[in-house]
Amino acid sequence: MAARKKKSAACDVVVVGSYNQDMVWQAARLPAPGETRMGRFSSGPGGKGFNQAVAAARQGARTAFIAARGNDALGERAADTARAEGIDARWQQVAGEATGTAAIWLDAAGQNSIVVAPGANSLLAPAHVLAQRETIASARVLLTQHEVHPVASLRALQLAGELGLLRIHNPAPQQDGAAYRALLAECELLTPNESEFAALVRAHGAEVEASAIASLADEDLHTLCRLLPVPSVVLTLGAAGAFVSHADPTRFHDVAAAYRVPGQSAHVVDTTGAGDCFNGALAASLACAVDLALATHVAQATRCAACSVESHGAAASMPTREQVGRRFPG
Template identity: 55%
Template sequence: MRGRVVVAGSFNQDFVWRVPRFNAPGQTQLGSFASGPGGKGSNQAIACARLGVTTTFIGALGEDAIAQQAIALMQAEGVDARWEGHPTLASGSAAIWIDAAGQNMIVVDPGANLALSAAHVEAQREAIAAARVVLTQHEIHPDATRRTLELAGEAGALRIHNPAPDVPADAAAPLALVDVLTPNESEFAALLRAHCGLDIDPDALHALADAELHALCRRLPPPSLVLTLGARGAFVSHADAGQDGGPCHRVPARAVDATDTTGAGDAFNGGLAVALAEGRAFADAVRFATAVAALQVQRPGAALAMPLRDEVERLQAEGQEAGTGNGKLKPGASGKTVLDRPL
């Protein structure tokens, strides 16, 4: 059964420059330019809709050309968008640099996203109550995020929070309201520093023994945590030792030829939300999310690179036929590995 997902989050217009390598301070170089839709919330909502679930998106816009493009995009993608308008603010935008290896550097101006109000979220109570999964991030006003999670909890929906981008602790979601937390390595280290006073090297997390990494995950309140580890896959930790047949496990990444990793984390979170909304076992949901991200990073762009349902199912079927067990693909011609930055 394909359930309903509600995403409360941001819309940004992405302005993207591709360069051979990232600039040194003071350096000017030639590159190529493109523009397209983005924003973590919008990306995740489009990922969910393309994977075949009924999707509602709650967001905020200014009154400008970007807003018109956002409204048209959501209509074209079949997303039920509930916009709050802010005439005195610009819609969100992001400047993105992508190097020849597919790595990226991003600067975001949230604009109207940070004005999304708890009152507007409250007005969407009925849609939230109808959802099986509600997904939030850190690119909207924290009051709006909190109210979304509160309403989802009251309705009995599963609450997934993607703590991205990293923000000050007072602007972050209350972790006690979250059922599934999905940080990448740097976000996880920041959460441990803010909530536990621990100073952890994010680049060293993947090398920790499972028991040690699980113990760190259990320092945070959410009962389930999916730590994305880039090319090393994902680490899953549950407070309930009976879930997934044990308290923790790893899910390998897939090796593919990455073109652009800009929306990888959003693809993963959208895939995870969809799979859990459909009632899949948690481990299976993480594998499904990994396949969604693997397809997304092979294409340029963020929202418009999200794969369709049949593409994901075909990828998973190909992996099973190859007898890889985890569905891992062979590297592309360049030998690059997918998710070579944290999701």
């Protein structure tokens, strides 16, 4: 990885992204169309951006979060939660728009279905992001996703590139269109899951079924990854771990241009936020130890994600560094 300018802080991550208040309904199985089932309800903080910020903070990174919220009770709760997590939240309050929410249906096996109402998230202004230049300049790593306006994410990535940060883009949830594809050209590390990866390579002229990706030969996966206009890809494969592909492995202190990192065994109770945990933990690990090989950072992120699925909730399930160390000693 290219040398980064020295920072006064040991490790810093800035997440530009979404906050959603999660409303979770849990039942033995998900209802079929037209069916009513009895279950349990809970609510807690979420949103891909906020989950990632909490994951990074709990892994020991000094973390800032740039986001939009409504001027409502859920927005106040978001601000209180960020403070409680030690996150430096830079909020844009959007008048007349609700704070984002997500409805999550969860079955006994821990699998989920989710509907998101983005609310204020979709109105995060590029001007608000650019106004946080000093905060972004103090960081080592920037992390963005697809749950806010793509131009806001684009401006954040461009500014971070100008300031010399490592830029990670998580292309989730899956979104199509030129505005989202433009984000790829501004990041150094892309972190899709299988369905997101299948959509991305389809947009670049190749066909692959998401369900078949984990079983592809490494050489074939690497070829598909190199279709994307990004220097490095970390493709998350759920319980199977992750696949890493580089145009130049030395950029991230790796030796191999392509390799797999195995997953960790876990007692799954809730998969909500597992991908966000992986991304936030990866950003924190990269920020805290810039000279280690990417393989080491990815392995740590897989351990964090495995811990997260053993607890209920989204942001609430993000593990601390100490919890991960106890769960996976050595």
